[in-house]
Amino acid sequence: MVDPNTELVAELGNRIDRLAELYQNARRENELLRNEVAQLTGQLKEAIASKAEAEEQLGHTKMAKVLESAPEDVQQTKSRISQIVREIDKCIALLNR
Template identity: 30%
Template structure:
């Protein structure tokens, strides 16, 4: 083998080694990125579950607020009816006199 062929062969071997090292680094980076994606998916699932629970709780609180407002209205209605009954009793008492 001539010296120029040996030089070309050594350069080729060096580049193949560099290519193999780059390939290994890219494999490691790819594995790391896949792990990161997996962790992010788990975190996203947890956040979606938390959001779902908070939405259910919010809807429950809205319903409770509607019921609470309804009970205040119910108390007002009972007071009005009580006053009307008292006025009717007064009218009946006045007629009986």
């Protein structure tokens, strides 16, 4: 006859082994997910930088078109230049804080 305590100990050992295996699998998956998050974060930062650069180039292109425009658009050009000067003043004010 088999001792019931021996069976319980064996069952407990099996469950502990299974739990340790599940833990290791979860740990590996967690590491993979952390790596993926880091990679995606890097891609997002690159995309944000690229977007900012594209927006800056678009602004420059718009400014060039405004400056190339006909004499009728002088008022619009002056307005745009004034807006840029205000933006520069705001940036300077933020830097001086």
